[in-house]
Amino acid sequence: MADTTKEGVSRRGFLSWLGLAWTAFSAAMAASGIALARFMFPNVLFEPPMSFKVGRPEEFALGVDERFKPQGVWIVKTTKEIFALSTVCTHLGCTPNWLSAEQKFKCPCHGSGYYVSGVNFEGPTPRPLERFAVFVADDGQVVVDKNRIFQYEKGQWTDPQSHILLS
Amino acid sequence: MIKIIINWLALPYMYVSIAIVLFFLTIRSRKLWTGKAGGLLLLGSILFLAYSLTDEHFRGLVTRPDNVPIVMLLFAVGFFVWFALKQAHENDERVMQGKPLDEVAWKDKVFVWPNLVYTELICMVVATIVLVVWSIYIPAPLEQPANPSSSPNPSKAPWYFLGLQEMLVYFDPWIAGVLLPGFIILGLMATPYIDKNPKGNGYYTFKERKFAITIYLFGFSIMWVLLIINGTFLRGPNWNFFGPYEPWDIHKLVPLNNVNLSEFIYVKFLGTGLPKHWFFREIFGIALVVGYFAVGHWYLAKKLLKRFHDLMGPVRFHLMAFLLLVMVATIAKMYLRWTMNLKYIIGISEFFFNI
Numbered sequence: 001m002a003d004t005t006k007e008g009v010s011r012r013g014f015l016s017w018l019g020l021a022w023t024a025f026s027a028a029m030a031a032s033g034i035a036l037a038r039f040m041f042p043n044v045l046f047e048p049p050m051s052f053k054v055g056r057p058e059e060f061a062l063g064v065d066e067r068f069k070p071q072g073v074w075i076v077k078t079t080k081e082i083f084a085l086s087t088v089c090t091h092l093g094c095t096p097n098w099l100s101a102e103q104k105f106k107c108p109c110h111g112s113g114y115y116v117s118g119v120n121f122e123g124p125t126p127r128p129l130e131r132f133a134v135f136v137a138d139d140g141q142v143v144v145d146k147n148r149i150f151q152y153e154k155g156q157w158t159d160p161q162s163h164i165l166l167s
Numbered sequence: 168m169i170k171i172i173i174n175w176l177a178l179p180y181m182y183v184s185i186a187i188v189l190f191f192l193t194i195r196s197r198k199l200w201t202g203k204a205g206g207l208l209l210l211g212s213i214l215f216l217a218y219s220l221t222d223e224h225f226r227g228l229v230t231r232p233d234n235v236p237i238v239m240l241l242f243a244v245g246f247f248v249w250f251a252l253k254q255a256h257e258n259d260e261r262v263m264q265g266k267p268l269d270e271v272a273w274k275d276k277v278f279v280w281p282n283l284v285y286t287e288l289i290c291m292v293v294a295t296i297v298l299v300v301w302s303i304y305i306p307a308p309l310e311q312p313a314n315p316s317s318s319p320n321p322s323k324a325p326w327y328f329l330g331l332q333e334m335l336v337y338f339d340p341w342i343a344g345v346l347l348p349g350f351i352i353l354g355l356m357a358t359p360y361i362d363k364n365p366k367g368n369g370y371y372t373f374k375e376r377k378f379a380i381t382i383y384l385f386g387f388s389i390m391w392v393l394l395i396i397n398g399t400f401l402r403g404p405n406w407n408f409f410g411p412y413e414p415w416d417i418h419k420l421v422p423l424n425n426v427n428l429s430e431f432i433y434v435k436f437l438g439t440g441l442p443k444h445w446f447f448r449e450i451f452g453i454a455l456v457v458g459y460f461a462v463g464h465w466y467l468a469k470k471l472l473k474r475f476h477d478l479m480g481p482v483r484f485h486l487m488a489f490l491l492l493v494m495v496a497t498i499a500k501m502y503l504r505w506t507m508n509l510k511y512i513i514g515i516s517e518f519f520f521n522i
């Protein structure tokens with residue numbers, strides 16, 4: 001057959017247009033891919049600090065302190081110790097509510113319940129709430145360090161970093 | 168008084184049992200209610216709704232903008248199930264009397280264009296108008312911006328996932344969130360290959376497909392639709408159960424101290440403590456689960472559904488039997504939780520393996 005069709009587009013011409021189109025398309029895709037990758041590394045990253053001061057041990061009243069819930073911790077003070085409980089339900093990650101009348105944490109998603117200590121006693125959750133590292137800084141303030149977690153089922157709640165003993 | 172009784176009937180094991188009994192009764196007596204009695208059913212449910220609307224709590228619940236479509240949907244589901252069964256029943260009658268099927272008897276076939284396309288166009292326009300008017304008059308239930316440090320109480324999944332959310336109460340997340348939905352999706356996809364029976368293709372029938380239709384309708388109406396009702400209307404703050412006329416009290420106290428099977432046996436029954444090694448601790452649970460499936464497969468294949476087994480061949484049959492057994496086990500586990508506060512049958516939290 002002849003190289004030229006009725007409309008006047010030659011096979012070679014068609015192929016080169018096709019090549020051009022594909023090249024342009026690939027370039028566009030590559031550019032948007034790069035833009036997407038760039039998007040993953042924002043210039044400013046707003047991340048709340050992982051470790052912060054919450055106040056002096058004697059400033060806390062006995063029981064659960066909810067002031068730091070936005071930072072993801074409940075500060076619990078008992079007669080013996082102070083510890084920081086994670087506000088993330090160990091079932092699927094909702095935020096439980098502290099019900100002071102019942103003295104328990106109760107999750108609104110599937111009904112898991114935890115004692116003040118963070119140990120689970122009802123609902124579907126398989127394990128207790130996690131605790132964060134706490135220690136007293138030089139200025140006498142309690143520091144919560146969310147980088148280190150202590151899990152009850154691994155026997156980590158006896159770790160000296162997992163609580164502040166009150167004398 | 169009526170309200171107290173209905174609230175009591177709405178306890179989970181009560182109302183699920185009632186629903187299951189009613190389900191099989193309606194399937195059995197389809198002759199009755201696919202006829203005139205169907206209107207009575209509709210009337211009854213409308214009367215129930217009207218009566219319930221006098222209750223403040225119930226009214227608040229069904230008129231919530233997110234719940235209005237769910238109520239409409241329930242009526243729609245009822246209607247379509249009724250309609251399909253009615254058609255099926257009529258066809259069954261025709262076959263019994265030796266007449267041709269309804270679908271064959273239709274002499275006057277019509278063209279897609281214009282008949283069907285016009286109907287579709289009109290439906291589209293009407294649906295658009297309804298949606299626009301609706302969205303103007305019932306404001307969208309928007310809430311505050313998402314805040315990770317406070318989950319709304321109760322936190323509900325979108326309505327079509329409420330059944331799955333309910334499963335999460337009874338099962339470990341990997342079962343409720345991965346395995347069971349996986350079985351649903353893969354099982355439905357595999358159904359045409361498992362069930363190659365051509366009967367019922369292109370025409371309504373019930374008699375020729377009793378088993379298939381009953382099992383499917385059971386799964387759909389009890390395990391999916393009923394759990395949507397459950398999640399929408401009966402689950403309240405702290406994910407507790409509330410009757411339809413029971414105000415949502417955040418401080419309602421429900422003892423939910425769940426106990427594993429191993430604790431039931433070793434602590435309550437035998438009085439010895441839990442064995443140290445997980446295998447000995449869970450041996451009864453493992454035996455129960457393995458035994459359930461082994462006996463279940465054997466019983467279905469050799470006794471109850473022997474006819475199907477011979478018809479379908481072992482591979483197809485056991486696939487089907489497995490899916491069926493899983494469905495039954497799911498409900499059984501829910502009952503065990505409601506009646507005995509059983510947490511896990513096998514609870515090896517050392518490996519995150521809990522059933």
Ligand code: FES
Pocket residue numbers: 089090091092093094107108109110111112123124125
């Ligand atoms: S996420 Fe808390 S109970 Fe499921």
